[in-house]
Amino acid sequence: GPCAMRRAQLKRAGLRFNRGLIERLQRSLTASKRCCVSCPPLDAPRRMVIEAAERQRLEQEHGCTGPALLGRLLTHFRVKDLAHPPISNFHVGAVALGASGNVYFGVNVEFPGHPLSATIHAEQFIMASAALRGESGLTHLVVNAPPCGHCRQLLNEMDGAARLGVHVVAADGSLSSTGHPQLLPQDFGPAHLSNDSGLLASEANHSLALPVQHKQLKELGDEALRAANRAYAPYSECPAGVALRLDDGQVFGGHYIESCAFNPSLPPLQVAVVNAMAHGALTSLHQVREIALVELARSKVSFARTTYIGNARFHLMHA
Known part of the structure; x- marks a missing residue:
């Protein structure tokens, strides 16, 4: 049937990153040229984020701040090489400075066998990563290609x-x-739909709960529920969250992020993938063994038909 064909497409596509995301980020420094002869090499971050204290140290050590430092990081770490664009073969890397002082990296990720709309853009990656960490805003964004209209709208x-x-x-x-x-x-913008509290302005808590019959999923269900309760869904009022269990047992959640223009919205599956990648845990989508989706029953917006990765077991739970 259609599901079997879809899984076969994914399997043939071999959604495998060339190397582990974080391993590549750590090794890229030694393979790249210095951006400035007088500047010592930078130590690559352990994850797809540089904490504020480390950023301040780099600013003092290398004598550049703000966009200048971000541009150096983007080039020096060869961030765009970490992208996974098997359809377009167009590599995008981005880096942003958060209001907290943290620095966030992002890359584009494409999903063969899925609609093109499933693609995670580098700017979306950063927005999702920042939201997952409770960031309150972004002040500067540096990217190796002009942001598309889709990303301009989500920003x-x-x-x-x-x-x-x-x-x-x-x-x-x-x-x-x-x-x-x-x-x-x-x-x-959000104000056109009477939303005066945009994305990253505050963290939501929808106070959702799962029926007793879902308790057997334990960690996976709990993480999907936590994610759903954090969803940014001011327009549909249909919060949703996804949790992924990898083959090593690690679990990562992601929550729905809406756009007032609707189409640029990020589904919870994509945000969960960002979460796992940003932690350096997901190097191949074949690692995903189990997926749990929490959403409202009879909701105006549902992700039940679009939440899939290969042959991973899928659980739908209504809160």
């Missing part, structure tokens, strides 16, 4: 988007800089 969902600086790395390594409002003139 507009963020509280404080009007103050976001967007910088594109040119071929010579220089930065072409502009403000986000210039990238999305006459924008459609």
Whole structure:
């Protein structure tokens, strides 16, 4: 049937990253040229984030801050090489500075056998990673290619988007800089749908609970429920969360992130994949053994038909 064909497509596609995400990030430094002859090499972060204290140390050590430092990190770590675009073969890497002072990396990830709309863009990766860590906003974004309209719209969902600086790395390594409002003139934003508290402004708690019959899933169900309770779904009011169990037993959750324009919204499955990748745990989608989805029964928005990865066992739970 259609499901079997879809699984076969995924299996043939071999959704396997060339190397472990974090392993590549750690090793990329030695394989790359220094961006500045007078600057010592940077130590690669252990995960797809650099904590504020480490960022401050790098600023002092290398004498650059803000977008200049972000541009160096993007080039020096060869972030775009960590992307997984088996369909387009177009590698995108991005890095952003959070209001907390943390630095977030992002890459694009494509899913053969899924609709193109399942793709995780590098900017979306960063937004999801920042949301998962409870970040309160982004101040600067540096990317190796101009953000597409899809990403410009999702960035507009963020509280404080009007103050976001967007910088594109040119071929010579220089930065072409502009403000986000210039990238999305006459924008459609959350306020048009009467939402005065955008993405990253505050953390949601929907107070959902699972019926007793789902208790046997234990850790997986609990993580999916925690994710659903954090969902940013101000327009549909249909929170949802996904939990992935990998072949080594690790569990990672992801929550639904809506856009006022609807289509740029990030499904919970994609956010869970970002979570696992950002922790360096997911190096191949074949590692996913089990998936749990928590959503509302008879909701206006459902992910039951689109939440799948290969032959992973799937559990649907209604809160």
